[in-house]
Amino acid sequence: MPEALEHLLGDPWDPANPLGYAEIVAADERQEMFAEAEQRLDAYGMNAEFVPVEYGGRFSTLDRLARVMRAVWRRDPCLGLGYGASSFIASVNVWAAGSSEQRTAFAKHLLADRKIASVYHELAHGNDFARAELAAYGMRLNGRKEVVTNAQRADSLVIFARTSPDPGSRSHSQFLVDKADLPQDRMAYLPRFPSMGMRGVQLGGVVFTDCPIPDDAMIGMPGRGIETALRSFQLTRTALPSMIIGVLDTGLRTALRFTTGRRLYGRAAADIPYVRAIVAEAFADLLLCDAFCTVTARTLHRLPGLASVPASLVKYVVSQQLIDAMNRLSSVLGAHFYIRDGDHAIFQKLLRDLAVIGFGHAARVACLATVLPQTPLLAQRSWPAAEQPPDAIFQLGTELPPLPFDALAVSASGRDTLSAVPRSMLDETGLDPELRRLAALFATELRELTSEAGDLRPMETGVGASPEALAIPARLAAVLAASACLGVWRHAEGGFLADPTWVVAALTRLTARIGKGDGHLPAPLTRRLMSELLTRHEDSRGFDLTAGSIAG
Known part of the structure; x- marks a missing residue:
């Protein structure tokens, strides 16, 4: 579990911790993998997290795997990629298409701490x-x-x-x-x-x-390599951005440590409205990213044949949302964001490392290009009157069936349920007025997309697609992210997640993606989010949806 790994790795801010940020930055300066931390991950048996339970590992659900790996990514993205994610990226191809003998042998290699x-x-x-x-x-x-x-x-x-x-x-x-x-x-x-x-x-x-x-x-x-890759990408494009949310957690924590301990113009920097707005917006970004990642991960378990669209678009949304949030936080730290030693040196390393999620096999434009050819059929078959998704994909922590690797499909064949959520919210009684307005805005956006996607010709959905055509899946991504947030809020059982504050903030941030708002939060939302953020910071709890206990 994430708490066990957090305890094993210790408080990264503690200067006496040999696995802390000071040593992580020092390894980065030497351009080396942090060997001591790799040894600690071997002791934890990290590779077991990538092996399905039926083959002797601990890989039960994709959302659980991502939360465990956040403990690594929030400390050192080099460990997250070089120790864990590279083996995970390779492994899903074997689980998706390998023979029983290959899967068994592969599991033994991973469980013996071998790298793939x-x-x-x-x-x-x-x-x-x-x-x-x-x-x-x-x-x-x-x-x-x-x-x-x-x-x-x-x-x-x-x-x-x-x-x-x-x-x-x-x-x-x-x-x-x-x-x-x-x-x-x-x-x-x-x-x-x-x-x-x-x-x-x-x-x-x-x-x-x-x-x-x-x-x-x-x-x-033979000849099925591309098909296997496209099915496997659904897992990596969902899980990796979810893991990398840990980077923004540390970015926020660094900004809080800096602003609460620094005085400007006679008061704490954290009390300056501009600073508070940036920090609160980054918190809202983290929550919306977690909601979209988690719901998509759970969709892969419950509706694997429908997951190709959200799995590509979650990568598109989350990668840029995290990068933008970290860039804005850098303005809060001023010159301290690029200094490579001292109490806040981890920030500059995280900011540089974070760029990795914008390239490679899952470049953002490639994610849009994967979805674009599917949009005309989605507009015809699902968007006008889509059925509601199962409640289980929004109910955090509830049981899920094993991941059905063989049921992953390259195309959703025009089926989509997640996009139906904003429209269904309009039937709710007693809904917060601002939340109703935002739900209506995203329901309207889907209606507009239905018309525009329905008018696309086949030649407009291929590799030569225009920016205007690619804007359709980009806007759909915002609708699906809003749907995920609304669904998580609707099924929350109490506490902060049942408070409309965070989902109003998340949807407000998403309005900028569809050109129907600037994404900035009003002062009342900022105050409520800052209060929650500072409480979690004092209590050593994570800034994601589950707010679990962390070390430091």
Whole structure:
């Protein structure tokens, strides 16, 4: 559980903690992975979090996994990516399409603390996987992959490679190989690619030259590599942004420590209205991000065939919302946000590391491009009168069935239930007037999208889509995020989550995404959010939806 890992890693602000922020920043300055923390994660058995329960691990639900990993990401994103997420990204392909034998062997490797690298990226083609050139003709690898996390220090590789020279979506396959089974003279490692952030992570590459791989290495059916990747991306595009919410938690905590301990113009910096507004808005951003991530994660369990749309759009919304919030918080810290030593030095490292969620296989525009072709059918089949989603996807902490990897679908086939929530809120009696107004605004937005998406021609939804066409899934993302927030609030059982304050604030922030507001919070909302934030800070509780106990 997150609390157990928090206790094991200790208070990161404690200068006597050998795993604290001072040592994390020092490792970053040396451009090294934080070895002592990796050893502590081995002791915790972190890799078990990526192995489904049926194979001997602790991976029960996607939302639980994300919350556990937030304890790592809120301390050091390099650990979050280089220790955990890289193995998780590789693993979901095996759980989604691997044979029983491959899954069993893979689970044993992870449970033995072995590292697995996902060997996907080619700089020449970026997100265009259909053009990837690394080939595995005749079960022999030829070509190169670049900007691969842990390529050199991983024990096993999940490799995406071309298995047919023909164009199209059935020309690539995936392979699971143990590096011990590869002739070492047929593979070479590229130097680390310089990067602004994630300086401790090994972001290198690998070159294969007529390198034979075992006959049983292929994951799934031949030519299904892209399909497997697109199904697996639904898990990574949901879980990784949810994990990375921990970065904004620390960003907020750093800003609070700075502003409550600093006096400007005769009063605490935290009492200045401009400062309070920025901090409160960042808190609202964190809550809306958590709601969207958590509801999408739970949707993958309950409605796996419908999850392709929210799973792509959650990455689009959350990545930019987190980056923007951290950038605004940097203005609160002033010159302290870029100083690389002292009490607040962790902030500059987090700000640089956070950029990782904006690139790679899940670049934001790629997420929109994944959803755009689905919008005309959604407009026809679901949006005019969508059925309501199941209550369970909003009820935090309630039981979920195991993740049905084999039921994940590349397309939702025009089915969507989440977008129906704002319209259904209008039937509620006694609803807070401002909440009713905001729900009506997002219900109207969906009606407008229904008309606009319905008018799209097939040629307007492909790779040459215009900015105007891509704006349709971008606006849909805001509607789905608002729906997630409304659903969580509606099903809350009391406490802060049952208070309309946070959901009004979250939806107010989202109005800027659809051009129907500036996203700024009025003073009464700011006061209520600041009160909750400061109380949690004093009580050492997290700033996310669950407000669990943390170390420091």
